[in-house]
Amino acid sequence: GEEPKTLPDYAAWKERTALIVHSANTMETRRDAIGQGVVTPSDRLFVRNNLPTPPASIVANRDAWEVRIEGVKNPKTLTIGDLKEIGVSTVASVLQCSGNGRAFFPHGAGGTQWSVGAAGCILWTGVPLKDVVEALGGPVDGAMYITSTGGETLPEGLDPKTVKVERSVPTRAMESALLAWGMNDEPLPLTHGGPLRMVVPGYYGVNNVKYVKNVAFTKEQTDVKIQASSYRVRDVGKKGSPDQPSMWEMNVKSWVTSPLTSGRKGRNMIYGVAFGGTVSLDKIEVSLDGGKNWQQARFLGPDLGPYAWRPFVLAADLAPGEYRIVSRATDTKGNSQPEGRIDNERGYGHNGWSDHGVTVTVS
Numbered sequence: 047g048e049e050p051k052t053l054p055d056y057a058a059w060k061e062r063t064a065l066i067v068h069s070a071n072t073m074e075t076r077r078d079a080i081g082q083g084v085v086t087p088s089d090r091l092f093v094r095n096n097l098p099t100p101p102a103s104i105v106a107n108r109d110a111w112e113v114r115i116e117g118v119k120n121p122k123t124l125t126i127g128d129l130k131e132i133g134v135s136t137v138a139s140v141l142q143c144s145g146n147g148r149a150f151f152p153h154g155a156g157g158t159q160w161s162v163g164a165a166g167c168i169l170w171t172g173v174p175l176k177d178v179v180e181a182l183g184g185p186v187d188g189a190m191y192i193t194s195t196g197g198e199t200l201p202e203g204l205d206p207k208t209v210k211v212e213r214s215v216p217t218r219a220m221e222s223a224l225l226a227w228g229m230n231d232e233p234l235p236l237t238h239g240g241p242l243r244m245v246v247p248g249y250y251g252v253n254n255v256k257y258v259k260n261v262a263f264t265k266e267q268t269d270v271k272i273q274a275s276s277y278r279v280r281d282v283g284k285k286g287s288p289d290q291p292s293m294w295e296m297n298v299k300s301w302v303t304s305p306l307t308s309g310r311k312g313r314n315m316i317y318g319v320a321f322g323g324t325v326s327l328d329k330i331e332v333s334l335d336g337g338k339n340w341q342q343a344r345f346l347g348p349d350l351g352p353y354a355w356r357p358f359v360l361a362a363d364l365a366p367g368e369y370r371i372v373s374r375a376t377d378t379k380g381n382s383q384p385e386g387r388i389d390n391e392r393g394y395g396h397n398g399w400s401d402h403g404v405t406v407t408v409s
């Protein structure tokens with residue numbers, strides 16, 4: 047549809063010119079606004095809400111927000127004030143929507159037509175989940191999943207299971223998960239889940255539950271729709287079901303952020319971003335001829351750890367002409383971006399390098 051001109055109230059503080067506003071619930075960073083920084087400025091970060099944002103009153107007294115921890119030896123309700131006494135850590139991680147890149151699928155995958163901008167690299171500050179769990183006696187025997195519940199008030203008249211934002215991730219995520227109250231060195235904005243958010247570094251956006259009010263160690267995955275049938279990778283035309291892969295660990299990915307359409311003959315600096323999900327990066331290559339020849343590009347700025355993205359740059363001396371510029375990241379386990387995409391009903395997890403390329407005219 048037509049692009050709405052204004053930002054919704056709850057996101058009015060965002061930098062309008064840096065965003066494509068798809069709807070009142072979905073905004074992505076423009077490709078030319080991603081920049082060359084190691085961290086995405088908060089006012090440029092994409093937004094994706096499945097439900098109306100809770101009222102601002104929930105961030106009026108942040109330290110009083112309560113989260114219930116269950117499925118541990120000593121279940122307990124803790125305030126953010128309590129959490130702050132248990133421990134604190136800061137982790138850089140990429141927040142990326144499962145459907146980032148959906149716009150490139152030719153079958154017209156349903157949902158927001160995200161290009162590359164439903165992603166950003168954020169500094170999250172909070173308490174390591176494993177410290178909280180340890181303080182409460184550890185997980186109950188047989189716990190397989192960490193199940194987090196969002197704090198939205200559910201719309202009336204609907205089956206809660208069809209609308210509730212509740213996500214289960216495997217307990218292996220406990221090593222890096224964080225209950226975060228800070229984002230980019232500021233109190234976590236309501237727009238991004240304040241006062242408290244579950245952060246699962248290297249996992250797709252949906253697992254990073256905002257306004258988290260309940261965290262449970264469970265034997266089974268939750269049976270709510272957003273877990274059981276949504277965010278499942280399946281063939282085009284198939285319905286979602288619990289036996290299909292869930293959108294958990296992100297795959298290795300990169301894209302060029304500049305130039306996007308035109309350049310001047312001579313030296314051009316080609317910029318982009320790359321990340322490996324839960325695995326750190328080994329290298330990033332750039333091709334100026336649509337993938338026939340590759341050159342190794344150089345990472346730019348400090349390495350903020352395995353879950354962060356790395357801006358990259360390649361200096362290229364270009365004669366007038368047309369260039370198909372693509373990038374391909376490889377992680378330290380040897381996983382590389384594929385050339386193509388894996389078609390799937392909802393257009394999830396696209397990391398193919400070909401579709402993410404840009405055609406640049408140099409004159």
Ligand code: MSS
Nearest residue numbers: 092093094095096143144196238251252256
């Ligand atoms: N949480 C809650 N609570 N709610 C909602 O809705 N969403 C998801 C996550 N979390 C939600 C939550 C998603 S889906 C995403 S991406 C993310 O979040 C986003 O974020 P920001 O902050 O950006 O908005 Mo896809 O995979």
